[in-house]
Amino acid sequence: MTTRRTESLTGELAPGGAGEQFLLPGAVIGDGRYRLLAQFGVDERAGAHLWRARDNQLRRDVALTVLVGQASDAKRAADARRTLERAAHAARFAHPGMARVLDVLSLGNGVSPNEGLLGIVVADWSAGTDLVDLVAERPLPAATAARLLEPLAAAVERAHVAGLVLGVDHPQRIRVTPDGTLRLAFPAPLPEAVPRDDVKGLGAVLYLLLTGQWPLPGGPAAVASAPIAPDGSIAPPEALNPAIPHELSAVALRSLEDTSIGGIRTSATLLSVLDQAAESAEQTEFLRPVVPGTEDDEGPVWTTRPPARDRARRRKLAIGVTALAVATVGILAWIGMMLIDFFGDDSGGTGNTVVVSQPPPKDGETAPPRPKPAGPVKPAQVAEYNPEGSEDDEKDATNVTDGDPGTLWETDTYKQQFPALKPGVGIMASFADPVRFAAVTVESPSPGTVVEIRTAPSPTPTLEETKTIASATLSAGRTEIQLPNAEPSQYLIVWITKLGEGNESALAELGFVRAS
Secondary structure (H helix, E strand, O other): OHHHHHHHHHHHOOOOOOOHHHOOOOOEEOOOOEEEEEEEEEEOOOOEEEEEEEEOOOOEEEEEEEEEOOOOOHHHHHHHHHHHHHHHHHOOOOEOOEOOEEEEEEEOEEEOHHHOEEEEEEEEOOOOEEHHHHOOOOOOOHHHHHHHHHHHHHHHHHHHHOOOOOOOOOHHHEEEOOOOOEEEOOOOOOOOOOHHHHHHHHHHHHHHHHHOEEOOOOOOOOOEEOOEOOOOOEOOHHHHOOOOOHHHHHHHHHHHOOHHHOOOOOHHHHHHHHHHHHHHHHHHHHHOOOOOOOHHHHOOOOOOOOOOOOHHHHHHHHHHHHHHHHHHHHHHHHHHHHHHHHHOOOOOOOOOEEEEOOOOOOOOOOOOOOOOEEEEOOOOEEEEEOOOOOOOOHHHHHHHHOOOOOOOEEOOOOOOOOOOOOOOEEEEEEEEEEEOEEEEEEEEOOOOOEEEEEEEOOOOOOHHHOEEEEEEEOOOEEEEEEOOOOOOEEEEEEEEEEOOOOOOOEEOEEEEEEEO
């Protein structure tokens, strides 16, 4: 497969272009360190050639994004420098959805101007399959496409929180891992790229998975372009294939549309909506009957032989469906018990929940009535919020929403209480859309910890830009903090202003309750 794609891609290149005469299998670039093995694509928008190469020094395969051009072309050289700078910034970012940037070579620093090259981005090699090859024969089932995309969308969201743009808006930069997830294999964003371009890129990848067509300009010649209406709008995926669920078709289309007319603006929103659409598509595919002779009868996209249909198989299927039904009833019963425990009477239960009401806003004023809870709401993303200081326990931030009170996010142990070294540290929860909250619940093994509930205007605010809406001293176990005056907000911070015993604190679980 690799040899066939290399030949076809080589045939697409315009011969004689700047630097292309050096880009042939077996050639050595980067001061003799990298030997080119096979080409996997060309992003013509940036003059970026995508290669698999061999690192002769470390004796391992790497992914090279080679920027082609002449140093005398001022604009091309400036664009290349900006791309290299952005790639260098991404080197500190680690996520399974993106290949790790190992090195960035520029003119005079690993790249010779005589080669007609402007720079090279070196990344870990991503084993697996080309994204374009995956959809070459036919598009994927809707639920499979959505689940493939989720890890890549999660990487984009995490990068945006860190202030980075990844550049996922070209299909040949993305590969399918052996684990069945999408990964940005050739990281090097365009010089003018903004976070919105990543959102559009994710929508375009979903469109490609569902239809086999690419909806953005600058795609590879080997992939058909999506139909464009006379008014410039892109045809919805469901118009090309009625079997595609409307919800998933809408996710792809809204990601590509202008945000001023209902398009999806942020990666957090896309990730949340994508998960909901994937669940809906999975239910639809589970309930859809299989008609002999149709393409659905051929099984998953990676299966090459149709399964045999006999009595034994039908009997096993019936047993499996029965077991699934029993398991589903058990899960629903468990969820019901959890909801009863969550919304049950605090005074008569055994959950040891301490409810903290907020004082009246002014002397003599009556406190506003407690908002009626409408139900729990799950954040699209949680991350450590530490604007003034090094990270405390960033890698374990997601423990606070994993449903397991035994896993913790912990602060460092400080020699002095806040604010001696810094004003505090906390957890930021990002939601798909603005939410009016009735309460926040905090499970913690660190009694005496003082927290503030703050709202934020963006995913990366300074502390001065946040607004305190409630405060509480945590008890051992669960503390419910009521929010009678909360305005709708998309970003909520649990901010620790005083550490617990031993000048350290830990959070086990955070819960967020929407107001009715």
